[in-house]
Amino acid sequence: MLPLQIRQLAVCIDNKALLHNIDLTLADKGVSILMGHNGAGKSLLLRCMHGLIEPAAGSLQWAGIHATDINSRHRQAMVFQKPLMLNRSVAGNILYVLKLRNKPKDRLQQHLQTAELESQSRQSARSLSGGEQQRLAIARALACEPEVLFLDEPTANLDPEATQKIESQIHHATGKSIKVIMVTHDVAQARRIADDVVFIHKGAITEHTKAKTFFTTPESKQAHDYLAAYVKPV
Numbered sequence: 001m002l003p004l005q006i007r008q009l010a011v012c013i014d015n016k017a018l019l020h021n022i023d024l025t026l027a028d029k030g031v032s033i034l035m036g037h038n039g040a041g042k043s044l045l046l047r048c049m050h051g052l053i054e055p056a057a058g059s060l061q062w063a064g065i066h067a068t069d070i071n072s073r074h075r076q077a078m079v080f081q082k083p084l085m086l087n088r089s090v091a092g093n094i095l096y097v098l099k100l101r102n103k104p105k106d107r108l109q110q111h112l113q114t115a116e117l118e119s120q121s122r123q124s125a126r127s128l129s130g131g132e133q134q135r136l137a138i139a140r141a142l143a144c145e146p147e148v149l150f151l152d153e154p155t156a157n158l159d160p161e162a163t164q165k166i167e168s169q170i171h172h173a174t175g176k177s178i179k180v181i182m183v184t185h186d187v188a189q190a191r192r193i194a195d196d197v198v199f200i201h202k203g204a205i206t207e208h209t210k211a212k213t214f215f216t217t218p219e220s221k222q223a224h225d226y227l228a229a230y231v232k233p234v
């Protein structure tokens, strides 16, 4: 369903322009990362791309189909910044999605395995740790067999090992040619997994560059300053 083409998009809530003059084309497979300060508009843009917010102006199309078209939404899956667990077991959460999307039940084991949650399949989803809940939320999203997966800060507050497990799920998704569009504040993580980076500042895109360029010679002053504030690990 790519390319995603956004032209002159604006989002206004309560008469406030929260996103403006957004022009963006995401054509490639792989991982596109949205970065920017808190409140810049990253989550808002992700929701717009998923067709959850109707823009005040401009257009957003997936291979020519309007983003809010339900058929286009069903070819994507999103994991929110604070994912909600259904009040069921781990397996029950995945089975719910498989049934909803008419996928064979026997795919459960494979999804549990990719999420490294096989041994906890009967545990209540709400009793999982933060990292485990994130993995389950991603497993549920992957159970939809989407063409595009949106992830909003999937590793915020996770330790390095839990982060690595999520990155392995992301790697699994891209290996299946699923396009990943993700928000992170973790610069080291973005360097590890991004193919291209979109930098958002105060509701506008200041640059969209290949990851290598972004991390070595960012084009916009805002991205340069954001990266300069990052303390590299020794």
Ligand SMILES: Nc1ncnc2c1ncn2[C@@H]1O[C@H](COP(=O)(O)OP(=O)(O)OP(=O)(O)O)[C@@H](O)[C@H]1O
Binding pocket: 013, 014, 018, 036, 037, 038, 039, 040, 041, 042, 043, 044, 045
């Ligand atoms: N429903 C809403 N009503 C009013 N303002 C909103 C609404 N949703 C978002 N905003 C505002 O839009 C701005 C961008 O919010 P958004 O959640 O996209 O930020 P973000 O870049 O994801 O930040 P963070 O890194 O902290 O998650 C913020 O100032 C937020 O308060």
Ligand SMILES: [Mg+2]
Binding pocket: 042, 043, 044, 081, 152
């Ligand atoms: Mg956010």
